[in-house]
Amino acid sequence: PRSRPLLVPFATATAAAALVVASLFAVQADKTQDQLDAQRARASEIANVLAAPDARAAAGEDAQGRTIGVIASASAGRAVVTLSGYGELSSGRVHQLWLMRPDEQPRSLGLFDGDTPLVASGLDKSATSLAVTVEPDGGSPQPTSQPVVQLALKSVGFGE
Structure with missing residues (x-):
């Protein structure tokens, strides 16, 4: 063999x-x-x-010096939103962005991923402000807490 x-x-x-x-x-x-x-x-x-030719910027700051910034285009119905100074949340919690309009329920525009800017779409002329809440991981269909920050949108061409 x-x-x-x-x-x-x-x-x-x-x-x-x-x-x-x-x-x-x-x-x-x-x-x-x-x-x-x-x-x-x-x-x-x-x-x-x-x-966008009508892109405008606005920012807001809370009492602790944390900021929300937005660059928005009313004609495109879109905005780039940033949060600064809010840090990492405890496990199982996220920052969620909401579109606020008169006489309507808040509408979710998405979840923040740390300091990464969030691109929000579907904004219309009736939008009066953006609000950020702390929600359970994965977000909520409606806010479950008071906003940690809110920014009026009139200066960027909305809420007219």
């Missing part, structure tokens, strides 16, 4: 390990590409608001 060289099992194991490593790299590359695509889309949304 012929004996099998010792290198065959070693080569097979090495090839299998190389396939596993290559697969892991492919998965990571795909995940990284998805993150890059999402960041590019957000940057494009922000650029579109900033480039």
Whole structure:
């Protein structure tokens, strides 16, 4: 009987390990590409608001020096909103942005992800202010707490 060289099992194991490593790299590359695509889309949304001919900025500050800033375009119905100084919330809590209009329930515009600007869409001329509340992780259909900050939108072309 012929004996099998010792290198065959070693080569097979090495090839299998190389396939596993290559697969892991492919998965990571795909995940990284998805993150890059999402960041590019957000940057494009922000650029579109900033480039709008009617884009205007406003900011507000609370008693502790924390700020909310907005650059909004009434014609586009969009705004870029930033929070500064609010820090990280305890586990299971998020900052949620609300559109406030007279005689209507607040409408969620999204959740803040740390200091990342939030691009809000669907603003209409009746919008009077933006409010930020602290909500359970994942957000709420309606505010469950008083706003930690609120910013009137009249100076940026809304609430007319």
